Amino acid sequence: METLSIYPGRGIHGQVVEAIGRRIVSGKEAPGSTLDLDALEITYDVSKTVVREALKVLAAKGLVDARPKRGTFVRSRSQWSLLDPDLLRWQFEEPSGSGLLDDLYEVRIIVEPAGARLAALRRTEEEVESLAAALAAVDEQADAEAIIEADLAFHRQLLEASHNELLIRMEYIIEIGLRARDVLVHTEGHRDDFLPPHQAVLDAVRRADPDGAERAMRQLLEQAAKDEQQIKNRGGK
Amino acid sequence: METLSIYPGRGIHGQVVEAIGRRIVSGKEAPGSTLDLDALEITYDVSKTVVREALKVLAAKGLVDARPKRGTFVRSRSQWSLLDPDLLRWQFEEPSGSGLLDDLYEVRIIVEPAGARLAALRRTEEEVESLAAALAAVDEQADAEAIIEADLAFHRQLLEASHNELLIRMEYIIEIGLRARDVLVHTEGHRDDFLPPHQAVLDAVRRADPDGAERAMRQLLEQAAKDEQQIKNRGGK
DNA sequence: TATTCATTTCTTATGAATTATTATTGACCC
């Protein structure tokens, strides 16, 4: 799986971007507060250049705004480019990011069934085959993490078959959130529950049945939500 | 209306970001090709600092990737952060961006009815009132551009009432696309067609009727699509 | 009230030192 993130921890610059970015996202730097460039320089033990390039990147993500005389200050949350992959990752990895995760589930149940519908209408034969292969690959995985990745790959390929670039990107966003969550739905016990709904989606897509694909995907997600709720309740006791 | 864009043309830096960004988005810089930093320095008549800060920003948007020894090169389109507000604006303002606009309409008819449903479930009394005010404001506008802005404001406020942060951001994206398109649906003749469907959405939201809100929004969008198609056909002849 | 002016802070600039990655080379086993 290729990540969309640009900073694989390589170089000092990326680390500073991520450190400051996470501080802002987590609320440690309050919106409206001004950032002290000299202080950052000392805190992260880097030169002005690095600090200011990092702030430029954060400005590109809408997190900060630099104005002459007024200083560089943190923008309010509503101004952030919340759909930026890095920003999403930082958010979801925050302990307080569960609210956004709920939002994500809602978006998922809106987007994915619609995507399945379009996929059923537009998929090529090759895409049906690779979808089938992706589904088969889930069964071959051993550990939970690999299963999750394979599952995500299936959903990603399905949305790609919708041939709608914006939907595909939204699926990437959904992936980031699902990957960041701690709850692992795919335990051994649930493997039997997993395959049939996915197979149903695949079948509908294969026979180019938009209504069926949409319905099957909705059922799949509702079932998954139910399973997860069960696990959460069990774990919460 | 506040833009999410970070570069209001202020400063040389932003201009270089936009210039190079647009070249890449438009395909003038082929994916995989390496960018010559010295050449850019000369082309835009700025120093190394500006060029490299601009490239850092573009890297944050996933457009380029800089590697020691290999150079700075353009990433493939699939790696771009397509949902970035700036990137979307550049795309939509390209003549060749009509494919993405079609995608956008599809997303809109997926997201907005679902958003209307959630809004009906969660809106506060204050939100109903400001929605009503937003709709009333549309009627007061004189020129086409102002009407469009007022219309967008209505849709934006509706999605905000869904209280789902991700949906709200998607609406921002939709806005960017709609604002960039050249076709102006809201000509004088269509004003009568405009109000009733919007009123229907508002009424459903007011009486907390999710099914009604979803249906009304879907009808609104389908009607709008039909109108636009008509205009396009008329203009095309 | 309007204008000027000094201050503050970001912005741009420059060039050199540093670091990281890759390609090359040569040595060493198979």
Add this chain to the structure above:
DNA sequence: GGGTCAATAATAATTCATAAGAAATGAATA
């Protein structure tokens, strides 16, 4: 002789230190 591996050199980005420039604010002044 062919292939793998490690040391090396070349290359380009990265980082750094410093300084001059531009812009906005707010106070002092007319």
